[in-house]
Amino acid sequence: MFDNRGRQVRLAAMENAVVEKDAKSDIINIAMDELVKHSYELHAFSTLVKAADYVHASVFSIIRETRKKFASIMIGRQNN
Numbered sequence: 001m002f003d004n005r006g007r008q009v010r011l012a013a014m015e016n017a018v019v020e021k022d023a024k025s026d027i028i029n030i031a032m033d034e035l036v037k038h039s040y041e042l043h044a045f046s047t048l049v050k051a052a053d054y055v056h057a058s059v060f061s062i063i064r065e066t067r068k069k070f071a072s073i074m075i076g077r078q079n080n
Contacts, residue, residue: 006040010048014055024052 013034017027028048035042043051 009034009038009040010051014051018055018059024056027052
């Protein structure tokens with residue numbers, strides 16, 4: 001059944017997958033596997049793609065910000 005809990009399973013699976021997988025197709029496949037494993041109805045493919053895009057962008061935004069902070073710290077150390 002497609003419900004809020006199914007969305008939570010999908011999101012958690014994608015958030016965990018994006019740590020190890022860069023390809024959005026891999027992230028979608030992992031989410032589909034989790035939905036099936038927990039007996040949830042598969043979401044429309046376009047919904048899975050949008051969710052993968054969102055999770056992928058969110059995680060890589062955090063990575064970019066972390067890199068900027070790290071670079072700023074390293075530049076500060078070089079100037080001392």
